[in-house]
Amino acid sequence: MKKEVLITIRGSQRNEWGEEDTIELTTLGYLYKKPDCYYLVYHESEVSGMEGTTTTIKIEPSRVTLNRMGKNEQKSVFEQGVFHECMYITPFGMMSLAVHPSEVFIDLTEMGGTIKLLYELNLERQKVSDNFLSIEVKEA
Structure with a gap:
């Protein structure tokens, strides 16, 4: 199954000084259903x-x-x-990136749904x- 969907991504990050940045992005994409997973x-x-x-x-x-290919490349695995x-x-170059998820919430079906990830981000082991x-994810 392949379906065009509307994807809304909301992200926030808080640094060690308590400063918080947020971003929201909505884009069209595709949802694929495979036997044991979705893409x-x-x-x-x-x-x-x-x-x-x-x-x-x-x-x-x-x-x-999460797998990114093209001008930027990254493969991060979020497992609680x-x-x-x-x-x-x-x-501009390569760097070591790491994630340590404390929460991985998945509620996704062919009709859409939500994924929520709460995690610590490390760059060059810091x-x-x-x-x-x-x-x-919503039907387009």
Whole structure:
């Protein structure tokens, strides 16, 4: 099954000084249903600062894998309580990026739904921020 969907991404991050940044992005994408998982695929835009990058999100019952390909490349796995490190490749260079999720909430069906991730973000093995990411999927 392949379906065009409207994807709304809301993210916030709070650094060690308590400063908080938020971003919201709505884009068209595709929802694919496979036997054991779903996939969301969309193209990044200028708003996200990653134009020229395609994002694929694999949604399994208890794990979310974010895979970016193009100008920016990254593969992060969000599994509650599991520390995952990857390389983040940008046009400006590579760096080590890691996520440590404390909450992974998935409520997704063929009709749409929500994914919520609460996690600590590390860059070059140093904590950068506490993050919250919400992905809402609706039929287009």
